Amino acid sequence: MDGHDFKDFILERLSPLGDLSRRAMFGGHGLYWREFIFGIAFRDRLYLKVDEQSKPDYVARGLEPFRPNERQTLKSYYEVPPDVLDDPEALLSWAGEAIRAAQATAEGPGR
Template sequence: MIGVDELLERLSPLGAVTSRRFFGGHGIYWDGLIFGILHDERLYLKVDEQSQPDYVARGMGPFRPDERQTLKSYYEVPPDVLDDPEALLSWAEEAIRAAQATAEGPGR
């Protein structure tokens, strides 16, 4: 579990990481591109076909802001990753890559 200020501090080596209110929590942005969601002190990062298996293999699930809604493109970060500064940066970089690939779209 982590708060927005602590998260932004841990992600500061990535450069311009900011947050905005989002789904009752905070969207986490890098250079204006959303790559994470902080909700109820839990961090969810952007996934794609390449990165999602790492989350699933560790038993982590997708972001569910309520019972009727699930965002399958954001998965919860495992607690051990959240507690390891180097691992957190690595997983965040992978989420930024996934967000960039999604923003570019197929064939671009």
């Protein structure tokens, strides 16, 4: 799946959340729910926003933070595992948790 198809696949899977948009960033796309960025689609991978409450679930599964290049690592976004991407209900649950984390850290335009 190329990056364009993957981005469309993710947005389709997350469409039940409503109020979704995307913006180009880091050579990929930032995923927004209302004004809150909660995910990044990059090179056929999805990274979701984490905080101290949700990060242990990712770490326990051996998942890695978002690293758009060798000099930069965004430790507040972690890769979503393939089994979650393949399960629409699980993906919505993980995305909902990422939105909660984004709201809790108030990361959005003008914040």
